[in-house]
Amino acid sequence: MKKMFHLLILTTLLIGCDGAGKESVDSDKLRRDPPETELTDKDLRKLTKEAILRFRTGNNQETYALIHHSLKDFDAYIAGENTFNYSNRTGFDLTIKVPAAQFDSLLNYIVNNANINELKNKSIQINDVTEEFIDIQARINIKKEAEQKLTELLQQSGNLSVTLEIQKQLTDLRADIESVEGRLKYLSDQVDYSTIRISFHENTKYSKRFFVDLWDALKNGWQVFLHVLTLLANLWVVVFVFFLLRFGYKYYKRRIEDRKNNHR
Structure with missing residues (x-):
């Protein structure tokens, strides 16, 4: 069991620290010495074009x-x-x-x-994504190697807690692989x-649109007029109170003036 646990820790470290280092080394090596199946000539470089x-x-x-x-x-x-x-x-x-x-x-x-x-x-813009393409492929290979090691540990594990921990790491690792593969597919589509x-x-000459715009303006004006009438209908209480107050003010003012005239 201790041996299994040590193997699990070792695999985790490979996925983390050693994975990043190996990823960098492998990608550098691929850039210096590209495989014969990749980048054997300029036609196999990965270019995206947009005009x-x-x-x-x-x-x-x-x-x-x-x-x-x-x-x-x-x-x-x-x-x-x-x-x-x-x-x-x-x-x-x-x-x-x-x-x-x-x-x-x-x-x-x-x-x-x-x-x-x-x-x-x-305008035409051409981007060389060959380096990113190689880096992503190297990352996928590293992660799949780690996945294979975790799978082998899972098959050998006889402890429930260790099994659950391996399954958790496998789930996270597979999610990472799918994410990186998605990026690779996107780049491939952009290249292809x-x-x-x-x-x-x-x-468009405005003379051709004049009568159309004039007719639209007349229709819009009629609609605005109808909206105003509708608004006044909704506010009839306010309008009624306004005129009532105005009439009362004038009536009160006239009464005051009549009293002043009678006193004279």
Whole structure:
């Protein structure tokens, strides 16, 4: 039993202190001497790409149709879409996800074929996440090794308190592994699919909106008038008391003036 307890303490220390040290050493070693299966050439580096494209177009619907119809040719899809309608312009905000290999091709196709009257902004950001990718993989390997050791201890344990302690550590360790694997999956998705954020708009002449705005203003004015009437109806007691007090004040003031005139 003492031997089992000592093994449990040793495993806990491996998960904690030695785990952190080993994680750092392994990740440094991987960066210096990457495995043959990883990073054998520049094509295997982990890069995330994001482009921002903002422009004014001559026709919103034509531009939207061109972008939408082109996505299938590049295996891309719209991950987010928003329309806006202001007094002087209307347009679309699109978030497009495209395979990393098709990122440049799709971006160039849109720039060259969309009805762009004025290019407001075009920017591309590329982040190298290779180092973080390797670090996460090393952390997962270390934690899984510790999980295997705890599992072996659990199978050998014959003491209830030791068994419960091992199970608790296993539960915490598996939660950590799932969390780290979730981060790895997120990074993988960002690497596999690049992001293109497009915002385009079409200027609107106010003369085209004048009668619409005028009609809306007339309707809003009528609604305000009805609200005022409703408010007065709800406050009829206050209005009645106000006029009653005003009438009483005038009556009292007139009586005072009549008395003064009689004394004269």
